[in-house]
Amino acid sequence: MDNRPIGVFDSGLGGLTAVKKLMELLPGEDIVYFGDTGRVPYGSRSRETIIKYTRQDIAFLRSFNIKAVLAACGTVSTTSLDFVAGDLAIPSFGVVKAAALKASNVTKNGKIGLIGTVASIKSHKYEDLIKACLPNAEVVGVACPLFVPLVENGRIHRGDVVIETVANEYLAPLREKCVDTLILGCTHYPLIAGIIGDIMGENVVLVDPGAEAAKFLANELAETNRLNERTSGGSYSYYVSDSTDGFSELASLFLENDVMGEVKQVSLDSF
Amino acid sequence: MDNRPIGVFDSGLGGLTAVKKLMELLPGEDIVYFGDTGRVPYGSRSRETIIKYTRQDIAFLRSFNIKAVLAACGTVSTTSLDFVAGDLAIPSFGVVKAAALKASNVTKNGKIGLIGTVASIKSHKYEDLIKACLPNAEVVGVACPLFVPLVENGRIHRGDVVIETVANEYLAPLREKCVDTLILGCTHYPLIAGIIGDIMGENVVLVDPGAEAAKFLANELAETNRLNERTSGGSYSYYVSDSTDGFSELASLFLENDVMGEVKQVSLDSF
Numbered sequence: 424m425d426n427r428p429i430g431v432f433d434s435g436l437g438g439l440t441a442v443k444k445l446m447e448l449l450p451g452e453d454i455v456y457f458g459d460t461g462r463v464p465y466g467s468r469s470r471e472t473i474i475k476y477t478r479q480d481i482a483f484l485r486s487f488n489i490k491a492v493l494a495a496c497g498t499v500s501t502t503s504l505d506f507v508a509g510d511l512a513i514p515s516f517g518v519v520k521a522a523a524l525k526a527s528n529v530t531k532n533g534k535i536g537l538i539g540t541v542a543s544i545k546s547h548k549y550e551d552l553i554k555a556c557l558p559n560a561e562v563v564g565v566a567c568p569l570f571v572p573l574v575e576n577g578r579i580h581r582g583d584v585v586i587e588t589v590a591n592e593y594l595a596p597l598r599e600k601c602v603d604t605l606i607l608g609c610t611h612y613p614l615i616a617g618i619i620g621d622i623m624g625e626n627v628v629l630v631d632p633g634a635e636a637a638k639f640l641a642n643e644l645a646e647t648n649r650l651n652e653r654t655s656g657g658s659y660s661y662y663v664s665d666s667t668d669g670f671s672e673l674a675s676l677f678l679e680n681d682v683m684g685e686v687k688q689v690s691l692d693s694f
Numbered sequence: 695m696d697n698r699p700i701g702v703f704d705s706g707l708g709g710l711t712a713v714k715k716l717m718e719l720l721p722g723e724d725i726v727y728f729g730d731t732g733r734v735p736y737g738s739r740s741r742e743t744i745i746k747y748t749r750q751d752i753a754f755l756r757s758f759n760i761k762a763v764l765a766a767c768g769t770v771s772t773t774s775l776d777f778v779a780g781d782l783a784i785p786s787f788g789v790v791k792a793a794a795l796k797a798s799n800v801t802k803n804g805k806i807g808l809i810g811t812v813a814s815i816k817s818h819k820y821e822d823l824i825k826a827c828l829p830n831a832e833v834v835g836v837a838c839p840l841f842v843p844l845v846e847n848g849r850i851h852r853g854d855v856v857i858e859t860v861a862n863e864y865l866a867p868l869r870e871k872c873v874d875t876l877i878l879g880c881t882h883y884p885l886i887a888g889i890i891g892d893i894m895g896e897n898v899v900l901v902d903p904g905a906e907a908a909k910f911l912a913n914e915l916a917e918t919n920r921l922n923e924r925t926s927g928g929s930y931s932y933y934v935s936d937s938t939d940g941f942s943e944l945a946s947l948f949l950e951n952d953v954m955g956e957v958k959q960v961s962l963d964s965f
Contacts, residue, residue, distance in 0.1 A: 460739075461733075461739060461743050462732075462733050468731075468732060468936050468937075469936050469937030469939060470937075471937060472732050472935075472936045472937065568843070568847055569843060569844070569847050569849075572839070572840060572843040573840070576839055576840050578840075584855060584856075584859050585855075585856050585859050585860055588855050588856050588859075589856055664743075665739050665740050665743050666739075666740030666741075666742060666743065668740060692963070
């Protein structure tokens with residue numbers, strides 16, 4: 424048993440899609456969430472800047488005596504987490520490994536599509552992990568830089584010519600390559616999974632890395648006997664680096680539920 | 695005569711549209727530009743965060759012994775500059791005042807449209823300045839949060855259904871109000887002035903605050919005898935807070951010219 428909280432962070436609030444899954448799987452766990460809303464987005468920034476921000480994010484979460492940290496951010500998981508994880512005395516989890524395993528297990532034709540931020544696609548991290556499982560797999564990566572601002576501006580509905588035009592353009596090379604599995608490599612993308620699924624067709628399996636990572640983390644904690652002794656009634660606290668104004672509205676979009684727990688603004692300058 | 699450089703900054707690289715105008719008007723001036731590419735965008739952040747970032751940006755530029763600072767950023771000019779300017783021993787200029795004066799002079803029906811970031815529209819800064827000139831003016835502000843990511847992703851061409859759909863939606867309330875003048879309240883917007891002009895119609899005058907601010911600053915320096923003694927051959931240096939990779943490509947879009955001068959990455963943590 425280990426009653427310390429789990430730390431979860433993301434560049435913004437998209438990582439709450441993974442928190443939602445964790446809450447379902449492990450209702451007894453306490454969760455501390457940090458969203459770097461004062462510096463979001465990460466996905467268009469350089470690797471060195473993403474590494475610097477990741478160090479600060481984790482240092483902040485460690486001030487809560489967490490037992491494990493989940494980087495619920497596609498960009499961090501592909502670009503900076505390995506670089507920072509070596510220095511930690513607690514286990515760290517990204518969203519890549521579980522999703523790469525899932526995609527490798529699910530694909531039938533060995534053609535796996537990946538959509539993500541510019542930094543995630545550049546990293547080749549998914550490709551490396553998938554090829555370790557399936558050496559002959561072909562991974563087709565496409566950066567989709569407009570998906571995050573479009574989702575954050577509410578362009579998530581079928582029939583919206585803006586999101587549908589952009590999605591059709593981004594996904595065209597994946598359709599041409601006949602991928603049968605598509606990794607939604609950014610925590611914002613599950614919100615437009617319906618539109619993506621329509622374009623890709625019903626035979627393409629969509630893999631949600633945030634949900635897969637939550638399952639993976641839950642299994643790890645169970646297997647190493649580090650679950651909280653409670654099995655329900657976990658508490659939640661949320662920290663952001665910009666104002667908490669509007670937090671509840673956007674957060675509830677990703678949590679698909681009302682926000683329960685305290686929400687505070689913090690400065691990471693001293694971390 | 696004052697041979698010290700002029701400092702110019704923006705949340706990103708959009709402020710280079712004002713630098714371009716300054717270069718044309720005052721070819722003898724040295725210019726130091728800072729683009730906060732590690733923390734862009736500012737326009738969707740809270741006022742307190744924008745104030746904090748603005749203080750750091752100006753402190754960095756002051757390390758070059760500048761004679762004046764131009765905030766070539768719509769969001770800073772509307773939201774934080776007044777708050778920070780009081781502490782400075784050098785003159786500071788934003789992009790609002792000159793554009794508000796220009797719009798007040800140009801309008802015939804007293805109905806002035808304003809497009810900008812969420813923070814800029816919230817600030818009511820343009821409205822206050824315009825009403826000081828024209829007490830009966832009606833200012834109609836519309837936040838256009840998708841314009842910056844769309845411009846940065848190259849969706850700036852006539853015939854692109856994505857930018858045209860979004861622009862038509864954002865501009866509809868301004869057309870309904872029959873504004874005869876429209877302030878392009880963000881330094882990215884001049885790049886889609888053609889599309890905006892098509893939608894608004896040829897009788898609506900578009901005001902570019904970056905260009906107006908550059909003219910205003912040039913006049914001020916001339917009138918107070920603080921121009922550089924050179925009248926040509928000014929030097930340019932550029933600093934950014936993220937990697938310099940890709941700087942030249944994006945910067946030349948805003949400068950409408952190749953980048954001349956050195957480009958360096960800096961950290962603002964100690965400012």
